[in-house]
Amino acid sequence: MSPSVGPVTLMELTSGVYAFKALAMATELDVFTELSNGGRTTTTTFADRHRIALRPAELLLTACTALGLLRRDAEGFYSNTQMSEEYLVRGRPYYFGDWVMVVDRHEYPAYLKLADSLRGNHPATWDVELQESLFDPAVAEYFWEGMYSLSANTARLLADAFDFRAINRLLDVGGGGAAFGIELCRRYFDLQVTVFDLPFVCDLTRPRIARAGLEGRIGLAGGDFFADTLPTGHDALLLSNILHDWDEADVLRIIRVCADAIPPGGRLLICESFVADDKAGPPLAALMSFNMLVETWGRNYTAAEYSTWLSEAGLHPEGVTAFEGPGANGVLIARKP
Known part of the structure; x- marks a missing residue:
């Protein structure tokens, strides 16, 4: 039997929950922020700081080390790896911890009700009887910060994958948080962006644009793309x-x-x-598509499906430029004749 076919492979899949919860617990405790800028800790110091016993302290630190989140030197001191220092230290430009917390607090509990979503074909992360959609002010406390974490890291890759120099004005439809607008404006100095989103999302987004110093280049337009006409006067529209x-x-x-x-x-x-046209993967796109079972009534679609819909809307699909990002794996371009 091939080593890749058997119970060890299944055990690796099963242990995904252990790995995620170790990451989430360490993120919630701000372990990586404590160890930033060359910080170090021993198991005893860590246990004392967080008022926990030595055994759980050692287990968490060992798990994080095995996962490549921490390193342990010969003297028994733990410190951040390069990945943790760059992406898991609070306050860093591309801090990913907010997305970890969204998955832990918002999505993880919903998987306890996965069977209900599967049999009933409805989300589980929000109350479909009381809320109009997932995008409700009730989830604003941590959801939008997490989405920014995911989007900012993806937007940098989009800026590399597509040349925005030919675009003067971009309308970011549903671009609340302005992660794509901010990253694209930082890369392309002549680009002007308008973020179109629900009014309460625009209110949440305004301070972030100000902190980025981009009030003169990123504007906000409140509305609902199911009920309102989109602003005109833009060279291109982005659906991210x-x-x-x-x-x-x-x-x-x-x-x-x-x-x-x-x-x-x-x-x-x-x-x-994008899910592959043959629906065989790739794994991250397929699993995020599966995640929509507890989140929305949507899924990740294939490039072929999008191309059909674009053509029906009178646009000419020009293909996908692929990249590997945490929130997307490519960009599909369509032109209006």
Whole structure:
């Protein structure tokens, strides 16, 4: 029997929950922030600082070391690895801990009700009887910070994958948080961006744009793309991690609304985790698609499916430029004739 086919492989899949909860616990305790800038700790010091016994302290530190989140030297001191120092220290530009907390507090509990979502075909991370959608002010406390973590790291890759120098004005549809707008404006100095999102999301986004010093280049337009006409006067429109939240009929509806707002010769950019056309992967896109079972009524779609809908909306698909990001694996470009 091949080593890749058997109970060890299944055990590795099963132990994913152990790995995630070790990361989440260490993130919640701010372990990596405590050890930033060359900080070190022993098991005893760590236990004393967090008022826990030596045994759980050692188990957590050992797990984080095995996962490549910490390193342990010959004297028994623990310190951050390069990955943790860059992405898990609070306050760093591309801090990823907020997304870890979203998964831990928002998504992880929903998986205890996964069977209900599977059999009932409805989300579990929010109350479908009391809330209109996942994008409700009730989840604003930590959800939007987490989404920014995911989006900012993805936006940097989009800036590399697509040349925005030919675009003067970009409309970021559903771009609340302005992660894509901020990263793209930092890379392309002549780019002007308008973020279109729900009014309460615009209110949450305004301070972040100000902190980035980009009030003169990133504007906000409040509205609902299911009810309102999109602002015009933009060379291109961006849909970044928006369409996977909706079912097929709504995806086509959103694409049509966007197509109406694009000028002749303008482009629509769809930045998503595309499932392969044969539905065989890739794993991260397929698993994030599965995650929509507890989150929304959507899923991750294939490039072929998007191309069909784009054509129905009168746009010409020009193919996908692939990249490997935490929140997307490529960008599909379509042009309006």
